[in-house]
Amino acid sequence: LPVLPDVQLSLRPGIVDFSWGHPDLALLPAGDIAGAAGQALADAGGAALSYGAEQGPGRLLEQLAAWLARDEGAAPPLDQLMITGGVSQALDMLCTVLTRPGDAILVQSPAYHLALRIFHDHGLHLVPVAADEGGLQPGALAEALAGLAHEGRKANLLYTVPVFSNPAGVTLAPERRPAVVQMAQRAGLLVLEDDVYHQLWYDVPPPPSLYSVAPAGPVVRLGSFSKVLAPGLRLGWLVAAPDIVRRCAGSGMLDSGGGVGHFVAHIVAAYMAEGRLDDHVVTLRAAYLARRDALLAAMSRYLPQGCSWLRPGGGFFVWLRLPAGVDGTALLAAAEAAGVSFVPGARFYAGPAGEDGRESCRLAFTLLPVEQQKEGIRRLAAVLAGAP
Amino acid sequence: LPVLPDVQLSLRPGIVDFSWGHPDLALLPAGDIAGAAGQALADAGGAALSYGAEQGPGRLLEQLAAWLARDEGAAPPLDQLMITGGVSQALDMLCTVLTRPGDAILVQSPAYHLALRIFHDHGLHLVPVAADEGGLQPGALAEALAGLAHEGRKANLLYTVPVFSNPAGVTLAPERRPAVVQMAQRAGLLVLEDDVYHQLWYDVPPPPSLYSVAPAGPVVRLGSFSKVLAPGLRLGWLVAAPDIVRRCAGSGMLDSGGGVGHFVAHIVAAYMAEGRLDDHVVTLRAAYLARRDALLAAMSRYLPQGCSWLRPGGGFFVWLRLPAGVDGTALLAAAEAAGVSFVPGARFYAGPAGEDGRESCRLAFTLLPVEQQKEGIRRLAAVLAGAP
Numbered sequence: 001l002p003v004l005p006d007v008q009l010s011l012r013p014g015i016v017d018f019s020w021g022h023p024d025l026a027l028l029p030a031g032d033i034a035g036a037a038g039q040a041l042a043d044a045g046g047a048a049l050s051y052g053a054e055q056g057p058g059r060l061l062e063q064l065a066a067w068l069a070r071d072e073g074a075a076p077p078l079d080q081l082m083i084t085g086g087v088s089q090a091l092d093m094l095c096t097v098l099t100r101p102g103d104a105i106l107v108q109s110p111a112y113h114l115a116l117r118i119f120h121d122h123g124l125h126l127v128p129v130a131a132d133e134g135g136l137q138p139g140a141l142a143e144a145l146a147g148l149a150h151e152g153r154k155a156n157l158l159y160t161v162p163v164f165s166n167p168a169g170v171t172l173a174p175e176r177r178p179a180v181v182q183m184a185q186r187a188g189l190l191v192l193e194d195d196v197y198h199q200l201w202y203d204v205p206p207p208p209s210l211y212s213v214a215p216a217g218p219v220v221r222l223g224s225f226s227k228v229l230a231p232g233l234r235l236g237w238l239v240a241a242p243d244i245v246r247r248c249a250g251s252g253m254l255d256s257g258g259g260v261g262h263f264v265a266h267i268v269a270a271y272m273a274e275g276r277l278d279d280h281v282v283t284l285r286a287a288y289l290a291r292r293d294a295l296l297a298a299m300s301r302y303l304p305q306g307c308s309w310l311r312p313g314g315g316f317f318v319w320l321r322l323p324a325g326v327d328g329t330a331l332l333a334a335a336e337a338a339g340v341s342f343v344p345g346a347r348f349y350a351g352p353a354g355e356d357g358r359e360s361c362r363l364a365f366t367l368l369p370v371e372q373q374k375e376g377i378r379r380l381a382a383v384l385a386g387a388p
Numbered sequence: 389l390p391v392l393p394d395v396q397l398s399l400r401p402g403i404v405d406f407s408w409g410h411p412d413l414a415l416l417p418a419g420d421i422a423g424a425a426g427q428a429l430a431d432a433g434g435a436a437l438s439y440g441a442e443q444g445p446g447r448l449l450e451q452l453a454a455w456l457a458r459d460e461g462a463a464p465p466l467d468q469l470m471i472t473g474g475v476s477q478a479l480d481m482l483c484t485v486l487t488r489p490g491d492a493i494l495v496q497s498p499a500y501h502l503a504l505r506i507f508h509d510h511g512l513h514l515v516p517v518a519a520d521e522g523g524l525q526p527g528a529l530a531e532a533l534a535g536l537a538h539e540g541r542k543a544n545l546l547y548t549v550p551v552f553s554n555p556a557g558v559t560l561a562p563e564r565r566p567a568v569v570q571m572a573q574r575a576g577l578l579v580l581e582d583d584v585y586h587q588l589w590y591d592v593p594p595p596p597s598l599y600s601v602a603p604a605g606p607v608v609r610l611g612s613f614s615k616v617l618a619p620g621l622r623l624g625w626l627v628a629a630p631d632i633v634r635r636c637a638g639s640g641m642l643d644s645g646g647g648v649g650h651f652v653a654h655i656v657a658a659y660m661a662e663g664r665l666d667d668h669v670v671t672l673r674a675a676y677l678a679r680r681d682a683l684l685a686a687m688s689r690y691l692p693q694g695c696s697w698l699r700p701g702g703g704f705f706v707w708l709r710l711p712a713g714v715d716g717t718a719l720l721a722a723a724e725a726a727g728v729s730f731v732p733g734a735r736f737y738a739g740p741a742g743e744d745g746r747e748s749c750r751l752a753f754t755l756l757p758v759e760q761q762k763e764g765i766r767r768l769a770a771v772l773a774g775a776p
């Protein structure tokens with residue numbers, strides 16, 4: 001009988017695979033987490049293993065609030081903070097608590113494709129809102145809202161990755177942020193701010209969160225230990241107005257099972273109490289910066305004319321615009337035959353992919369060592385040289 | 389500023405509280421789990437901390453399948469088994485994947501009240517099906533199905549706790565099981581078999597699962613490490629037909645975040661590999677049997693005439709039928725004033741509570757030491773002696 005896999009990652013021999021937005025396993029601090037697990041159980045005993053407080057254990061909420069204050073200037077009040085099972089679980093929970101099938105959700109376009117799958121599972125009607133180099137376009141948001149109003153519909157939610165976006169690597173410009181929040185306020189829209197890359201900047205820190213523009217206002221800020229610590233912990237947080245926190249923490253699932261990831265939350269609280277998270281983020285920044293720069297250098301050196309890209313200031317991805325007439329989806333088969341893979345751009349578009357969607361692809365630089373990245377780009381360049 | 393709690397449990401000074409279906413913290417094996425966490429990270433390294441396989445890590449699925457075979461005679465094929473975040477998360481996920489608001493769900497009555505809250509969050513229409521000392525009544529199920537058909541509706545799901553039920557402590561009689569499964573098959577109904585108490589029997593083992601009546605048929609069997617190991621792990625499993633497993637494992641939430649509780653699943657796999665789970669279940673059985681028997685002895689000794697109860701063969705709860713005319717909800721305030729608490733029976737009924745619902749209450753015996761239970765029952769007896 002075949003043995004079932006332990007992990008999601010599945011690398012095919014001979015293929016340099018830029019498609020995985022995963023960390024390098026060697027960068028996951030297994031030893032320190034083992035130490036924190038022992039410490040958490042020594043500190044809390046059985047309480048770390050019983051049913052957890054629905055909002056998350058107080059000991060982690062306090063650590064986390066202080067940690068978030070470093071980027072934001074002020075710590076979120078504890079009634080505005082809640083532990084989640086990562087952004088994916090948080091999005092799922094928010095959809096269950098706040099939406100019904102048929103509700104409209106505006107989504108930054110291009111957007112993280114698997115978040116779109118979560119919205120789809122909840123029967124939501126996806127409405128794309130274009131983003132450019134400065135992130136979500138306020139004009140496009142106004143148009144989308146007007147378009148829905150014209151149809152007699154109302155959007156409940158707006159999903160955006162406003163910092164080092166997945167897939168495009170763009171950050172919402174500071175001067176656009178008040179306009180986005182004000183439009184959301186006027187339209188009765190709740191903004192789901194997927195801010196998982198915030199701490200992973202490689203040049204300069206990003207602007208403070210959208211949430212901080214109007215605290216306890218129309219923004220739910222979603223964060224995760226997946227990118228800054230370890231995805232297998234399945235632990236994250238949200239910052240939101242107290243009534244949103246109460247509605248989530250008061251849901252049937254948490255009333256029944258207690259807080260999400262209770263034991264793991266104790267481990268992370270012990271890890272943070274030892275002051276290890278900041279050091280680890282510094283390590284990650286240095287490692288990912290080197291990989292980003294190696295990827296960009298290889299792209300500059302090898303990719304043919306007609307290719308273009310933005311230098312992402314952080315995060316996991318470079319968004320490659322292919323030469324005119326080259327469709328990313330069509331290119332994929334030839335690329336894999338030549339030993340290189342990526343995610344075609346069209347996958348990140350909610351509606352029928354426009355020209356921009358088709359002629360692009362996403363390259364993740366966090367998983368692969370520098371030498372493999374260089375070889376992968378050489379192969380991609382060779383395929384593009386032979387492309388129609 | 390007040391410190392937020394770490395755990396869900398909140399005991400009020402001076403009150404013997406029978407309302408918590410929680411384990412005694414002293415019975416949670418903190419030391420062994422610390423050891424298993426270290427072992428899991430030593431064995432798997434970063435792979436224990438990365439994005440997990442959506443179905444759960446193969447190493448835990450294999451251990452679990454072998455463990456389940458002991459009760460069931462045969463191990464579930466690995467494509468019929470999936471790791472969940474406990475029954476609460478599994479029910480939430482199944483509702484997202486399989487239902488839409490307005491769908492009808494049949495629920496054993498009385499039923500676990502917090503499962504009902506999860507169904508409510510998904511907008512489901514709850515239809516009670518009466519249970520008696522032999523569990524779910526096939527006649528009542530047939531009537532409920534006919535009633536729905538008469539209204540032009542169809543139920544999608546049936547929720548039942550067929551072994552040592554929460555709250556009533558009853559087990560579905562072996563001779564009723566084929567009828568229930570056949571009715572489900574004919575009606576196109578998926579049975580959600582919440583079987584979390586299966587291993588916690590104190591007299592004789594319960595019958596094999598409803599799932600085993602028609603494997604890969606119309607039953608999803610839900611299990612959990614919450615009752616047999618530790619609730620704070622937030623880890624459980626489901627056994628279902630391969631297409632149900634595929635639909636759950638293929639959901640957007642798991643595609644995005646990887647398998648639920650990936651790191652914790654590695655810890656439990658290491659714990660099981662050391663052969664500790666069976667020993668621990670034996671320890672729990674002995675401890676809970678002593679508490680059940682102490683509670684029943686105190687009830688026999690102190691409670692006034694007109695009270696009645698069944699001796700539960702396992703699980704966490706005794707269902708107390710109060711004397712005629714005594715309403716459990718009305719009794720609660722007087723009981724708490726006298727220093728004892730419980731969950732009134734009416735909370736476990738989906739519809740308007742019938743007479744059986746009102747004149748009852750649920751007593752949990754797993755959390756409180758024997759002497760406290762005795763004192764609590766003395767207080768309850770005193771209140772009942774003074775009740776109208």
